[in-house]
Amino acid sequence: MSRTLVVFGAQNSAGALAARQYGNDGYDVVLVADDAQCVRALTTVLESEGISTRTFTGDVSSPEHAKAMIRSIRSTVGPIDAVYYGLDPLNTADYAAALNPDSATETCALTYLSMTAVVDEVLPEMRSRKSGAILVERNDTTTSAQPSLGGADPAAAACSYLHGLQQELACDGVHIGMLSIGSLFCRHNVGFAQQSSGPFTKA
Secondary structure (H helix, E strand, O other), rough: OOOEEEOOOOOOHHHHHHHHHHHHHOOEEEEOOOOOOHHHHHHHHHOOOOOOEEEEEEOOOOHHHHHHHHHHHHHOOOOOOEEEEEEOOOOOOOOHHHHHHHHHHHHHHHHHHHHEEEEEEEHHHHHHHOEEEEEEEEEEOOOOOOOHHHHHHHHHHHHHHHHHHHHHOOOOOOOEEEEHHHHHOOOOOOOOEEEEEEEOOOO
8 A cells, every 4th residue: 555745845955855755765745835836846856756746735824724734635645654844934034133923923833833733633643553754844943043043943842842752652653853955865765864853764
């Protein structure tokens, strides 16, 4: 039976690479985007490599929308075996002094709240199967604060949440990982490298 990877943020480099690596390892790939046009080039590449690809479009900027998207995907393609989440808000402040309540809310919603909603929706099924992977894109602020990246602070909360999940799910067969471009290139078409921030293991 085929396995499925769902990619939130396929327009990002790490998301595109994750889609190709999992696809070349036999996974069907589902790309989630606001606009199918954003991932058309990637879809063409994946299909040219023989990777079964579907695109779902919609707004996932709130936890409710993110959960609805997962349910829609599951009802169409069946069980979800792995998820990559790499969504970042557009046009938000890069510097701490430029943050305001609106930009902070937008950043927190996409970087943290919608991500936890996706995890909450897919995790029960993965735990019952004792198999699955949840992968989230890592940026520099997940390990140390940087003044020029003040707008990404919710990523640090996401990092703490993922580390907690990693420890709690260690015996459940569900792998939690934070991805960066470097980790994806480290072992091309083989797997994700082990790094200090967590396992980079495929389901």
